[in-house]
Amino acid sequence: MQQERRILVAVDESQESMHALSWCLSNLFPQNTKNTLILLYVKPPPVCSSYDATGYLFGGDVIETMEKYSRELANSVMARAETVYTDFNTNIEVEKKVGSGDAKEVICAAVKKLGADVLVMGSHDYGFFKRTLLGSVSDHCSKHVRCPVVVVKRPKDV
């Protein structure tokens, strides 16, 4: 009866996103599921200018170091996610994608491009001021994608 669904989970280095992945596996991957898990990690946009905010020129080695760090962070997040889904069930079909740019724009575009049926995201439980300053990726995505969006907060006791 259950249709096969493509479920996109936006992961980052936060505990919240790993909790969202875990919730997703427990709730949207029933036994004998043929659903596909798409893991999406969004790296910050590459450094376009060689100047930092104070006008100093970045050396090529600084830019290279930053990009290396960004790649390593992506690998580390994906490895952590792999531990979560392998613990849950080793037979899940998984696609891993790494994007680059403004997280909220990249996530919305990926939902469309990859044909996701559900988007699952963790939510940082920021207070009013931080939320107003930073905006909220989950708010933006809820408004702009067509498919159902699940926002998962980390339980207080974890």
Added chain:
Amino acid sequence: MQQERRILVAVDESQESMHALSWCLSNLFPQNTKNTLILLYVKPPPVCSSYDATGYLFGGDVIETMEKYSRELANSVMARAETVYTDFNTNIEVEKKVGSGDAKEVICAAVKKLGADVLVMGSHDYGFFKRTLLGSVSDHCSKHVRCPVVVVKRPKDV
């Protein structure tokens, strides 16, 4: 393996909320589930003042008619929801609740009071101005409840 969950679906007279209920049944009620479906309908607050906005006194019969209409609407929404979940599976455990007041406040309070593990809501696909003027019940609830929130939009082709 699957835990038993209490899944609260906020229903109203919109097509969007019935679509959200339908999505919820297809995705969060796997076969042989022991999950409980909680249907919550929120009536507008009762008329407290006997004066309308222009200062005219409402007669008791007008107030009685408005309250009767509100009760009938609640019954009609619940009956429609019943058709949706009975079509899906007749063995689901269902609790029906009718609240009264500001929908977003009542939904958040109900999630806590009824011990819901997931909140599912439809989303009206308002444009920017209408959203800004009316605010969004789903936005408010996503921020204020602790459990995962699923926001389901009605597909464009329905």
